[in-house]
Amino acid sequence: MPSTFEVLAEPRRRQILDVLRTRECSVNDLVALVPVSQPGMSKHLKVLREAGLVQVRQDAQRRLYRLSPEPLAEVHEWLEPYREVWARRLDALERHLDDMPD
Amino acid sequence: MPSTFEVLAEPRRRQILDVLRTRECSVNDLVALVPVSQPGMSKHLKVLREAGLVQVRQDAQRRLYRLSPEPLAEVHEWLEPYREVWARRLDALERHLDDMPD
DNA sequence: CCGCAACATTCCCGATTGGTTATATTACCG
DNA sequence: CGGTAATATAACCAATCGGGAATGTTGCGG
Numbered sequence: 001m002p003s004t005f006e007v008l009a010e011p012r013r014r015q016i017l018d019v020l021r022t023r024e025c026s027v028n029d030l031v032a033l034v035p036v037s038q039p040g041m042s043k044h045l046k047v048l049r050e051a052g053l054v055q056v057r058q059d060a061q062r063r064l065y066r067l068s069p070e071p072l073a074e075v076h077e078w079l080e081p082y083r084e085v086w087a088r089r090l091d092a093l094e095r096h097l098d099d100m101p102d
Numbered sequence: 103m104p105s106t107f108e109v110l111a112e113p114r115r116r117q118i119l120d121v122l123r124t125r126e127c128s129v130n131d132l133v134a135l136v137p138v139s140q141p142g143m144s145k146h147l148k149v150l151r152e153a154g155l156v157q158v159r160q161d162a163q164r165r166l167y168r169l170s171p172e173p174l175a176e177v178h179e180w181l182e183p184y185r186e187v188w189a190r191r192l193d194a195l196e197r198h199l200d201d202m203p204d
Numbered sequence: 205c206c207g208c209a210a211c212a213t214t215c216c217c218g219a220t221t222g223g224t225t226a227t228a229t230t231a232c233c234g
Numbered sequence: 235c236g237g238t239a240a241t242a243t244a245a246c247c248a249a250t251c252g253g254g255a256a257t258g259t260t261g262c263g264g
Contacts, residue, residue, distance in 0.1 A: 009111035010222080014180070021183060027241060040223060042242050061231050061240045069188045076181055078116070079174060081123060086171045112252080129211060139254055144212050146252090163210045163261055 020067040122169040
């Protein structure tokens with residue numbers, strides 16, 4: 001069972017999420033927008049589903065996929081201590097620049 | 103050339119970064135802390151180096167690695183629009199709960 | 205300048221991954 | 235109920251990846 005990080009490693013999966021972020025889509029819609037075959041799209045969507053990053057809703061013959069962003073919180077939280085590090089670095093840089101006469 | 107996302111997909115590489123976040127380390131230090139052989143560690147460090155996530159400094163025979171968090175900003179920025187989505191969802195949930203009589 | 209200690213590289217392996225083609229499956233519509 | 239549109243699954247392939255053993259490389263210390 002791949003982690004959210006591994007699921008996001010695939011550029012096309014991120015691209016799929018970028019589309020679903022703005023609107024619900026059928027599989028065919030996504031195939032038209034992302035350069036991948038239909039079976040390939042179904043595979044990616046399965047990975048995204050199992051990671052909890054998308055949800056499906058049936059509409060006649062179509063399946064409408066929509067974003068389910070909760071698992072992204074894990075990534076956000078992993079990143080948090082690093083944000084502190086780079087904020088500290090920016091502070092130090094600013095103080096250093098303030099000390100420069102020119 | 104792998105993206106930051108792909109580099110972070112590896113659990114052990116995240117583990118390495120977690121260590122380097124708090125202190126500068128030699129390769130041997132890291133081998134003692136992360137379950138991987140020394141050649142394996144050198145490989146991971148190479149990937150991290152080429153991604154700009156760590157920097158090296160030579161100290162006698164040792165090489166001291168330290169975190170270089172800047173590339174993580176890319177991940178942070180990709181995540182940003184999604185934070186808005188899940189913030190909206192939490193707001194909606196709260197409003198909904200406030201509307202419930204019980 | 206020799207020998208060791210610390211790392212990096214090479215080589216090889218099994219496993220996984222992403223992709224496509226071909227083939228189910230499913231649900232509507234006439 | 236038969237056909238078709240939409241999607242999923244199966245089967246297969248090439249490429250990549252992570253891992254370890256063996257082997258280079260480099261820089262110090264005596």
